[in-house]
Amino acid sequence: xxxxxxxxxxxGPLVALDHLNLEIEEGEIFGLLGPNGSGKTTAISxxxxxxxxxxxxxxxxGKTMTPDNYEVKKQIGVVLxxxxxxxxxxxxxxxxxxxxxxxxxxxxxxxxxxxxxxxVGLEDYTKMRPRQLxxxxxxxxxxxxxxxxxxRLIIMDEPTVAVDPQSRNKILEGIKELNRKGxxxxxxxxxxxxxxxxxxxxxxxDHGRCIAQGTKEELKSMIKTGEKITxxxxxxxxxxxxxxxxxxxxxxxxxxxxxxxxxxxxxKHNLVRVLNYLQEKDIAFGRVFSxxxxxxxxxxxxxxxxxxx
Amino acid sequence: xxxxIKYRFICTMRDRSxxxxxxxxxxxxxxxxxxxxxxxxxxxxxxxxxxxxxxxGNLTASxxxxxxxxxxxxxxxxxQVERLSEEDAVTQLxxxxxxxxxxxxxxxxxxxxSEGMEESILQSLLDSYNRNADxxxxxxxxxxxxxxxAAAAVSDYRELVQETTIxxxxxxxxxxxxxxxxxxxxxxxxxxxxxxxxxxxxxxxxLAIRRSxxxxxxxxxxxxxxxxxxxxxxxxxxxxxxxxxxxLKVDFGRNMGGTVLVCAVGCLIGVALGIFVGSxxxxxxxxxxxxxxxxxxxxxxLSGLMIAQMKNMIEQYCxxxxxxxxxxLISDALYCMSIYNNPARYGRDxxxxxxxxxxxxxxxxxxxxxxxxxxx
Numbered sequence: 093x094x095x096x097x098x099x100x101x102x103x104g105p106l107v108a109l110d111h112l113n114l115e116i117e118e119g120e121i122f123g124l125l126g127p128n129g130s131g132k133t134t135a136i137s138x139x140x141x142x143x144x145x146x147x148x149x150x151x152x153x154g155k156t157m158t159p160d161n162y163e164v165k166k167q168i169g170v171v172l173x174x175x176x177x178x179x180x181x182x183x184x185x186x187x188x189x190x191x192x193x194x195x196x197x198x199x200x201x202x203x204x205x206x207x208x209x210x211x212v213g214l215e216d217y218t219k220m221r222p223r224q225l226x227x228x229x230x231x232x233x234x235x236x237x238x239x240x241x242x243x244r245l246i247i248m249d250e251p252t253v254a255v256d257p258q259s260r261n262k263i264l265e266g267i268k269e270l271n272r273k274g275x276x277x278x279x280x281x282x283x284x285x286x287x288x289x290x291x292x293x294x295x296x297x298d299h300g301r302c303i304a305q306g307t308k309e310e311l312k313s314m315i316k317t318g319e320k321i322t323x324x325x326x327x328x329x330x331x332x333x334x335x336x337x338x339x340x341x342x343x344x345x346x347x348x349x350x351x352x353x354x355x356x357x358x359x360k361h362n363l364v365r366v367l368n369y370l371q372e373k374d375i376a377f378g379r380v381f382s383x384x385x386x387x388x389x390x391x392x393x394x395x396x397x398x399x400x401x
Numbered sequence: 402x403x404x405x406i407k408y409r410f411i412c413t414m415r416d417r418s419x420x421x422x423x424x425x426x427x428x429x430x431x432x433x434x435x436x437x438x439x440x441x442x443x444x445x446x447x448x449x450x451x452x453x454x455x456x457x458g459n460l461t462a463s464x465x466x467x468x469x470x471x472x473x474x475x476x477x478x479x480x481q482v483e484r485l486s487e488e489d490a491v492t493q494l495x496x497x498x499x500x501x502x503x504x505x506x507x508x509x510x511x512x513x514x515s516e517g518m519e520e521s522i523l524q525s526l527l528d529s530y531n532r533n534a535d536x537x538x539x540x541x542x543x544x545x546x547x548x549x550x551a552a553a554a555v556s557d558y559r560e561l562v563q564e565t566t567i568x569x570x571x572x573x574x575x576x577x578x579x580x581x582x583x584x585x586x587x588x589x590x591x592x593x594x595x596x597x598x599x600x601x602x603x604x605x606x607x608l609a610i611r612r613s614x615x616x617x618x619x620x621x622x623x624x625x626x627x628x629x630x631x632x633x634x635x636x637x638x639x640x641x642x643x644x645x646x647x648x649l650k651v652d653f654g655r656n657m658g659g660t661v662l663v664c665a666v667g668c669l670i671g672v673a674l675g676i677f678v679g680s681x682x683x684x685x686x687x688x689x690x691x692x693x694x695x696x697x698x699x700x701x702x703l704s705g706l707m708i709a710q711m712k713n714m715i716e717q718y719c720x721x722x723x724x725x726x727x728x729x730l731i732s733d734a735l736y737c738m739s740i741y742n743n744p745a746r747y748g749r750d751x752x753x754x755x756x757x758x759x760x761x762x763x764x765x766x767x768x769x770x771x772x773x774x775x776x777x
Contacts, residue, residue: 103776137777140614142603144773159773162616170614176607178408180415185408192404193615201404237611 093118093245093276094139099148101134101300108134109145110300116278116293121271123291124280125387131300132280133173136249139278140170152245166194169243169275173250175234177222184209184218187236194241208240211266228259235263239270246270247278252286264290284387296391303394308387315393316343317385318358321366325378326352332373339365352377405622409629412600419592424637427586428644434582435649438575448478449519450499452490456506461534465509468530479522503527576739577732579651581706584731586641587667588697590634594675594765595693597630601769602680604777623769627676627762635668654739659747663738666754667731671697673761674727680768697728704728730754 094116101109109131116122124132137143139150141159150157152164177186188205195201209215212232222230231251239246248267252260267290271277281287287294288308295305304311318341327350336354337345341362344355356362363382370377414420453469456462473482482503485493490502494514501513501523511527513520540547599606601623603613612622642664645651653660678693703726705712712729715722723729734750737743 142610142613142774143777144775159619162618165614165616168614170611172607172611174607176611178412178608180412181408185411189404189408190611190615192408193612193617 093153094278095149095151096135096139097149097151099135099138099145099150101131101138101143101145108300109138109148112148112297112300112302114295114302114305116276118276119271119274120292121267121277121279121290123287123294124278124297125282125284125287125294125391126280126297127282130282130297132282132297133249134300135297136170136247136278136280139247140168166241167244169238169241169246171235171238171246171248171251173253175222175230177230177233177237179222182219182221183214183225183233183236186222186233187240190237191240194243204240204242207242208236211239211269212236213262227254228256228262231255231259231263235266239275243275245276245278247280249280250282251279252281252283260286284391288387294387296387296394298391298395304390311387311390312385315385315390316357317355317389317393319356319362320383320385320389321352321354321356321363322381322383323352323354323366323370323377324380325350326370326375327377328352328370328373328375332375335373336366336369339369342366402621402625405617405625406629409626410633413593413596413630413633416593416596419596420637422589422592423586423634424640427582427589427637427641430585431579431582431641431645431649434575434578435651438578448481449501449522450481450483451523452485452493452499452502453482454485454487454490454502454504456504459505459507461507461509462505464534465503465505465530469503469505472526480526575709576651577705577709577712577736579645579649580732580735580739581701581704581728583638583641583645583664583735584667584704584728585697585701585706586638587664587731588671588674588700588728590631590637590668590671591675591678591693591697593630593634594672594677595679595690596675597626597672598676598679598765598769599686601626601676602771604774605679605686610777619770623766627672627766630676631669631672634672635665638664638668652739653735656738659738660735663731663734663751663754666751666758667727669758670727670731670754670761673758673765676765676769677761680765700726700728704732724753727754727757730757 094114096112096114099109099112100107112131112135114122114135124135126132134143138145139152139157141150141157141161152161153167155161155164157164178189181189184205187208188201191201191204191208195204209218212235214229214232214236217225217229222233225233235248235251238248251267252263255263264286267277267279279287279291291308293305293307294311295302296311297303304314306314326347328347330347333345333347336342336352339354339362341356342354343357344353346353354362354366363380367380451469453466455466469480469482472480483499485502487502490499491512493499494502494512497514500519501511503523504510504512509527509530511523513523600609600612603610613619639661642653642660646653674696675693678689678696681689702708703711703715703722706728712723712732715729723733730750730753734747734754737747737750
């Protein structure tokens with residue numbers, strides 16, 4: 093459905109996209125994950141034919157994407173990172189206006205507008221101006237303006253930035269609902285939890301390059317970490333660290349601010365072995381966590397830095 | 402198309418800050434001008450009470466007394482003369498019962514207690530008398546045969562300098578302020594144009610990005626935005642014109658069609674200027690607003706909005722500025738319609754304004770029609 097080949101975009105000496113290759117299938121929720129400045133928004137802007145790029149090819153629905161490819165544009169809906177609505181128009185007028193840029197026919201447009209209002213739960217706010225809405229409601233209006241025309245492909249660029257947890261959950265549920273109704277979704281975010289929660293396939297971007305791509309299980313299987321054990325409130329000597337490092341399946345140990353982090357490969361009984369050692373050495377400790385690897389661990393192992401850095 | 406027009410109209414009308422500059426501010430300024438100038442216009446001079454202290458037996462003194470008598474009898478009733486002794490005259494002057502004392506002696510003189518407009522008028526009368534007396538003396542001594550002609554010339558003086566009108570139109574010294582104000586209102590369409598540019602250029606706002614990625618043809622969007630913005634601003638200026646003409650009773654002459662045409666071209670320049678400045682580069686919004694405000698205010702200042710003589714001074718020392726300043730051209734073209742009957746000058750102004758509107762409009766269009774950007 094979407095094919096991005098060898099895409100290169102430079103801003104002077106800065107390479108924003110470095111031979112980016114992506115392929116997105118119809119019906120999936122495709123996550124673009126990466127820290128700020130990794131090239132997610134630039135990739136989206138190139139995909140939408142807004143930005144000139146230096147090299148590469150972009151195909152959407154089997155056609156090369158150009159600014160005047162209006163037939164393709166008709167089937168795309170975009171929810172931008174920053175809220176993009178008219179302050180001078182009410183909620184209903186905004187949705188109706190943007191829907192009208194895609195759909196002709198007053199009756200059809202009206203029906204689609206009402207459906208979009210219902211979908212994002214803004215029925216009680218239709219006459220309000222954007223400045224009268226809370227941050228969460230404003231985000232919902234932003235989404236409604238992008239999806240009112242019921243597009244085949246929806247691109248969502250960090251739609252949950254600065255949104256309260258309740259609104260965030262509603263937005264994520266809405267995205268899944270749209271996908272169930274048949275829309276293909278490209279979802280960019282730097283919140284790995286969100287991407288893990290809703291995306292069927294994920295590409296991790298860093299410095300304009302796609303460093304890993306696949307389902308979340310596939311991505312996690314690419315790294316060594318099978319289990320991460322965190323021990324809080326622990327008081328121990330540095331000399332104990334080599335002993336822990338020598339425990340079976342342990343490949344990385346860090347001790348900072350009375351917190352011990354032990355990374356082990358995917359084997360059983362790692363936690364038992366670590367706790368036994370601490371008991372043997374009579375080392376006091378507070379809370380203990382054992383976690384399976386996250387996308388942050390994937391990013392950390394591949395790039396050597398945290399996703400949130 | 403109707404959908405685009407409807408919502409562009411709604412947005413422009415509800416854009417409070419831009420509409421304030423485009424219509425509310427000129428209306429307020431017009432009202433302010435009206436009250437300021439109508440008071441000045443209605444401030445008719447009162448008859449100035451003066452005392453005459455006569456040095457009897459002197460021929461020059463008698464001539465001066467005759468001059469003052471004539472002035473007192475004149476229709477203008479500029480002075481009221483009371484013959485007093487010097488002592489009484491000084492007392493009355495101290496009590497502010499009279500404005501000055503004329504001394505009719507060999508060399509007539511004036512005594513005043515303070516400085517002001519009335520005192521200046523009395524001084525002018527005295528100066529005028531002295532000048533004419535000197536001239537008559539010179540003529541009598543050097544060319545006595547020309548004395549009769551000289552006397553006739555002096556008596557006709559007031560007719561020679563009397564204010565005349567052209568085509569029976571009343572010359573209003575304050576009209577040019579209102580014309581400069583209309584020029585300013587036209588140029589303030591730049592604020593509406595600026596807002597439009599922000600919503601068209603994807604490298605300037607997120608809203609423009611959202612509009613740019615829709616399947617609506619780019620040129621259609623640009624055309625509708627420019628057209629509606631121009632139409633709204635033209636209506637704004639027409640409201641101002643109607644307010645001036647029907648509420649404040651400013652006389653724009655009989656050729657209102659020509660006046661409206663000037664306003665239309667002026668609005669086009671204002672809106673195009675706003676779109677052009679708004680679309681230039683990707684600088685900060687406040688900087689661009691500052692540039693636009695500075696350009697429009699300087700143009701209006703040079704067209705005589707604050708100082709009526711400014712345009713004449715520029716015409717005298719650097720006329721090219723008046724030929725290139727849109728505000729000066731608009732007010733000049735309006736002046737041609739209201740006061741002068743000078744089609745050639747009106748035509749020259751209009752051609753220059755149309756060229757400006759064309760260049761700015763084309764420049765603005767070329768700026769906003771872009772579909773792809775180097776950076777956003």
